[in-house]
Amino acid sequence: MTDLLKQLRPEMTSLLDCFSSPAVLLCCDYTVLAANQAYRRTFGEGKPLQGRRCAEIMAEAGFSCQPSGNHCPLETCQQTGENQYGVQIHTAGNIQIDLYPIRNERAEVVYFLELLHVLSSDEARAAPAMIGQSVAWREVVRLIRRVAPGEAAVLLLGESGTGKELAAAAVHQASTQYRGPFITVDCSGLPETLFESELFGHEKGAFTGAHSRKVGLVEAANGGSLFLDEVGDIPLNLQVKLLRLLETGTFRRVGGIEPLRSQFRLISATHRNLEKMVAEERFRQDLYYRINTFPITLPALRERLDDIPLLAEAILQRIPAAKGLQLHPETLQLLEQYAFPGNIRELRNILERAALLADEQWILPQHLPLALQQPIPSAKTDVQKLPGVDALVTLSELEAQYLRWARGTFPGDRRSLAARLGVSERTLYRKLDALKEGRSLE
Structure with a gap:
């Protein structure tokens, strides 16, 4: 051999x-x-x-x-x-x-x-939020690698601060459009009166103050990727124009007559429940189906605490005030016990503040905010944080409630859900059938 x-x-x-x-x-x-x-x-x-x-x-x-x-x-x-x-x-x-x-x-x-x-330096900017070895994060990276080479629209879901913009940049970098522009549209930060002009541009004299022609973000994204951040905040009356753009690839500048074309990879993100918004008629159903071709849910930091050491190391290297500093083992232990409601964004803020307070080699526990120095939450507090559970229940009922929650929130198919839960597909089917018929999951 x-x-x-x-x-x-x-x-x-x-x-x-x-x-x-x-x-x-x-x-x-x-x-x-x-x-x-x-x-x-x-x-x-x-x-x-x-x-x-x-x-x-x-x-x-x-x-x-x-x-x-x-x-x-x-x-x-x-x-x-x-x-x-x-x-x-x-x-x-x-x-x-x-x-x-x-x-x-x-x-x-x-x-x-x-x-x-x-x-490269541009690619490295996304590195701190794209690092992780936890099961939940490896699944995110796997899905990004799977969808990036194609042309399917990607919808990134998850809480604020989980790194959706950096995940969008990772999709762009791994796509065939990586040499083109990566244009971000902050849908939550644009007033409704300016949204159409920013997105599609305007002609000179289209409205008061339009002293010259303006190229919109859609036109600027031609040949690259268009990232609609917080897409759930797009005004309802403008969603139909966005839908027409996605269906035809054409648009008109405000005040313009001639249709223009722009070819781009669409990546969207939101922390909102778009399905609920569709049911409440606050988001167009047809637009939802256009942007939701390939959903990816980014886990909250509390769901991937095993990644804290790697994330903290990466973030510290990008903080000028943290040069030469290391996390004391006790400090790292406190970070791994914290729930991080602000996710990765909050972790960076905590580390930046701690680096300014540290005088020597170590970032010590006393350099962390008081909220992180509190005792580990009690078992009762932990139960209250479980999805769908607000009181002590039997283990059988806890499994049933968790399985209902997982089935209703997981964006993939049952095979993917079984892999995520660590059970065989056959076992998952059996448990779901038992739930449907009201039988015990045993």
């Missing part, structure tokens, strides 16, 4: 050279079997790579994993046998990693294909 691999190395290297970004084929013991020219140029420094461990090679190039607290995706890939995606934070730069298991004829994982991309 070893002789066969030696014979195949030139062919493997030639195959890896089809990738423009650094690519490397790894064995199960983390050693390099083959690498393409981009990998050798970026990380190899002309030294022999075969047989060396990838961590050693990366460390010599200034991308050491362990001191930065970065999680090794290969370890998770070995355990799960599933593709792994993520971003690692290093002092030398941030790296996007895509890892794919390669199986033999017996379906056993024997090798790993690792693709790496050193992020």
Whole structure:
């Protein structure tokens, strides 16, 4: 087998050279079997790579994993046998990693294909909010990677501060329109009287104060992506014009006559319940179906507390006042116990304030807001925070209530929901049937 691999190395290297970004084929013991020219140029420094461990090679190039607290995706890939995606934070730069298991004829994982991309400054801006190894976050990254190469409209759902704009930027960067503009429309920050002009532009003299022609954001997004942030705040009377744009690809400037065309990838986001708004006739149903082709729900930070260490490390590196500072273990423990109603935005504010208060190497517990220094919430408080539960109930009833909530809020199909809940699809069907018939879930 070893002789066969030696014979195949030139062919493997030639195959890896089809990738423009650094690519490397790894064995199960983390050693390099083959690498393409981009990998050798970026990380190899002309030294022999075969047989060396990838961590050693990366460390010599200034991308050491362990001191930065970065999680090794290969370890998770070995355990799960599933593709792994993520971003690692290093002092030398941030790296996007895509890892794919390669199986033999017996379906056993024997090798790993690792693709790496050193992020540009623009791409790195999205890195702090796009980092995570929790199950909930890996599902988000998987969905982004799945939808990005196509043209389907993406709807990002989730609470304020969960990183929807940065997720939208990640969709754009991974799409075929990544060389085009990424135009953001803040639908909640525009008064209704100016909304149409900002979105579609206007001609000179179209209204008082229109002293010259103005190019709208829709026109500016041509060839790229248009991100409608807080799309649920678009005035109802303007939703029909947006719908016409999405259906025909044409629009008119305010005061204009000639129809104009703009081709763009549509990405929308909202923290509102659009289905409820449709039922209340505050959001057009036809528009909802146009923007909701591929929904992705971003989890709240309290649902991915395992990602706090990675997120905090990434955020601290982007705060000038935090240069050289580290989180004390007790401080990190307090952060991991906090509910973060403001999500990632609140985490950044907390760390920025703490960095200004810290005098030496460590950010200590006393540098955190008083709300984080309180004792861990009691079990009663925890029960009250569960979805649909406002009192102590039996475990059987708790499971039933949670399953009703999960079924009603999860945007994917039942197969995806079963995977998210950690049960087989057959088990989920059985429990849902029992709920429907009013039987016990046991």
